[in-house]
Amino acid sequence: MLGIFDSGFGGLTVLKDIHRRLPSLSTVYLGDNARAPYGTRPQDEIFAFTLEGVRALFGMGCPLVILACNTASTNALRRIQQEILPTEFPDRRVLGVIRPTVERIGAAERVGVFATPATVASGAYERELGGPVPQIDCPGLVDMIEQGRDRTQDADEMVAGFCEEMMALDPRLETALLGCTHYPLVEGLFKKHLPEDVRILGQGPIVADALADYLDRHPDISARIRTDGERTYLTTANSVDDSLASRFYGKPISFTPTS
Structure with missing residues (x-):
């Protein structure tokens, strides 16, 4: 599956364009709604929360995770790519939106x-x-x-x-x-x-096009992402407003708590 991480619902605006561009991809979306928003948090906290989300998605079998969040991309992506992936997850990749x-x-x-x-x-x-x-x-x-x-x-x-x-x-x-x-x-x-x-x-269509190009250029990653169209929506919160989430995505969707 392709993993998509965001601090809350914002990444759904990117995910809907990914689904339009690559409708057969199997995806799992993880929103850290329990700790949203990230935008006023210190950098080390943003890094820790983002890394936790990435590790969770890797644990679900995702070979590639998109940080569909500018705050996470700007404050955590480089450190994850340089400090974490080479030693802990050398066969996994994390991409951002910047x-x-x-x-x-x-x-x-x-x-x-x-x-x-x-x-x-x-x-x-x-x-x-x-x-x-x-x-x-x-x-x-x-x-x-x-x-x-x-x-x-x-x-x-x-x-x-x-x-x-x-x-x-x-x-x-x-x-x-x-x-x-x-x-x-x-x-x-x-x-x-x-x-x-x-x-x-906006960034949704841009990120979707970039992802399609990346998968074309990295068949080793692409081959490890299922193409059965399964779509899963997870949240770290005990419950979320699915009607609000559906406004971000543009269609009715339903979230499941991670615990």
């Missing part, structure tokens, strides 16, 4: 990033893009989305403030990257409060 996203952005584009405080603080997008990038951290937005409050006036006003900050940083902005997989649920608010000519870039 690199494929950056590869899709044109070199000459004026891009700004909306992300969690932890993602912005990591400096990952500036490293990958090779220089300073306007970034707005969005404290509280993930919490609001996970609580199902993304259609409220409070959410509208919050996103309006973030967009105003971004345009003050770069009035000539061309592309706004939603650098958190939760943010597609409020993409309409970003469109509402940014100039009409600013392109909104």
